Amino acid sequence: MVINHPLLGPRDASEFVYLGDASLMDRPNWLDKDAGQKFYKYQYLRDNPHLEHKELWFHEQGDRSWLIVTRNISTHEILTVELAKKFFDKGV
Amino acid sequence: MRYSLLKIIKEGLTGNKGWRPIWRNPEPKKKYDVIIIGGGGHGLSTAYYLSNVYGINNVAVLEKGWIGSGNIGRNTTIIRSNYMLPGNEPFYELSLKLWEGLEQDFNYNAMISQRGIINLFHSDGQRDAYARRGNAMLLEGADAELLDEESVRDICPFLDFNNARFPIKGGLMQKRGGTVRHDAVAWGYARGADNKGVDIIQNCEVTGFKIVNGVCRGVETNLGPISANKIASCAAGSSSRVMSLAGIKLPIESHVLQAFVSEGLKPILPNVITFGAGHFYVSQSDKGGLVFGGDIDGYNSYAQRGNLPVVEDVCEGGMALMPFIGRAKLLRMWGGVMDMSMDGSPFIDKTHIQGLYFNGGWCYGGFKATPASGLCYAHLLATDEPHEVAKELTLDRFIHGKIIDEKGVGAQPNLH
Structure with a gap:
């Protein structure tokens, strides 16, 4: 797979480390009343869709930026690539 | 039809005209005691042990393609029980023991x-x-x-x-x-289950669950609705897709x-x-x-x-x-x-929806587990109690901190 890095252009996927579902950016607040339940869902449960999937890739052997890649899970086609920091304060 | 040396000699001398297909292709009935979703190794072995060990024969195995077309037909065929943790090792050891007697048990050459x-x-x-x-x-x-x-x-x-x-x-x-002829495992279990009256229904894709007041009463399929007392998902690889039809999010x-x-x-x-x-x-x-x-x-x-x-x-x-x-x-x-x-270990458990059961999360170690997975799942379906060696393979173990993480890498599925 080739990931079209927004700043660096097309880069081979093997330069990246895969973390998983982009919902991992939405870390629950540990002060919430039901924080335990929220962290359980955040940490362990996944939608695991079979078509479009927003996911976090880390450009470890590049500029060390976090990217949100939207990919078709059934064909490996990459639909969009964005810098994760764009979303960091807004949530995904 | 029982396979034996005598049978081979007889067929050899009479032009091999007596061999018959080893399972039927029945139309689905309206209602079953148990529906198993997924005609792979684990689904077929579950059907086999349900009918041969627990005496439940009114069972259908629904397979969206042809049986054995998933991971039972595309693995590296290794069997072993070299796990470490108490939640895993007794289960895999039972599986290896079942492998050792499997060919005699289901009268089929699996080249173990x-x-x-x-x-x-x-x-x-x-x-x-x-x-x-x-x-x-x-x-x-x-x-x-x-x-x-x-x-x-x-x-x-x-x-x-x-x-x-x-x-x-x-x-x-x-x-x-060691190793096993993987396709033969699917065929042997299918034959053994079919002999006891289990309906193996191919090209039948589950498209939804019929859930009334928190009780699962049947499934919708491309061949029409089929009802059952117990519905058992056994579709590893596609577990999340199947269970999402019931609104269940999995740790997978x-x-x-x-x-x-x-x-x-x-x-x-x-x-x-x-x-x-x-x-x-x-x-x-x-x-x-x-x-x-x-x-x-x-x-x-x-x-x-x-x-x-x-x-x-x-x-x-x-x-x-x-x-x-x-x-x-x-x-x-x-x-x-x-x-x-999320911890590299599988699940054989009930869900919070009554009548809906789940078997999955086998990571890339599902083949060796085929016999024990089927036996333990059949035990759960027949008795509503987990089998002794599978009682830690629960769906909610992450809430209780009872993870079974052989590698100790945490909730990062691609590292297990």
Whole structure:
């Protein structure tokens, strides 16, 4: 797979480390009343869709930026690539 | 029809005209006691043990393609019980015991070959880890033997013992481990279940669940609705897709694992060998091909095919372990979709919806588990109580902190 890095252009996927579902950016607040339940869902449960999937890739052997890649899970086609920091304060 | 030497001789002398298809292709009935979703190894073995051990025969196995078209038909066929943790090892040891008696049990030739498996180690730390694992296996009644370098040399003289970076210092051997003819496992279980009246319904895709007041009463399929008292999902690889139809979110990601077969060679590998310094495992099939694999690709995938970086990585592992492998041509490679769970261990459990049961999360270790998975799932379906060796394989274990993480890498499915 080739990931079209927004700043660096097309880069081979093997330069990246895969973390998983982009919902991992939405870390629950540990002060919430039901924080335990929220962290359980955040940490362990996944939608695991079979078509479009927003996911976090880390450009470890590049500029060390976090990217949100939207990919078709059934064909490996990459639909969009964005810098994760764009979303960091807004949530995904 | 029972298979025997006498039967083969009789058929041989009479033109082989007496062989019949070994399972029917029935139309689905309106209602069953149990519906099993997924006609793979685990679904068929569940049907087999339900009908043969627990006496429940009014069972349908629904398969969206043809039986055995998923991971039972695309794995590297290794059986072993070399796990360490108490939640896992008794389960896999039961599975290995069931493998040992399977062909007699279901009267079908599954070509089970207990040729042994050697996990190589390359450092003092790794030797300690394998000694610990071997002791854990012995405690559960499995067999394990710690081999030094000389003993490994006796068995596998062709390995690269003096590799400058990862010299081979010995290995942990399980002599009862080995390989099985994987397709025959699906066919043997299908035949055994069909003989007892189980309906195996192919090309029947589940498209929804009928859930009334929190009770699951049946499924919607492309062949119309079918009702049942108990519905058992057994569709590893696609578990999340099936269970999302019931609104259930699972602690599972789907990943792709590739496997490879070389051209046929004369017999060279006496057993199954795994490389301890990278992820590479290899055995030789009866046709002579070297069957090998390595890591999953590492990103979510339902594509049943992987990418080239992992091909390179696996082949590098092979070259480091046994340089002669570079002379063999790669004949075939393929990918299968794995249910990668959050701790690397599977699930056999009820769900919060009454009448709906779940079996999945086998990561890339589902094949060896086929018999015990079927038996324990059948036990759960028949008695509503977990089987003794599967009682820790619960869906809610993450809430209670009772994870079964052999590798200790945490909730990162692509690292298990």
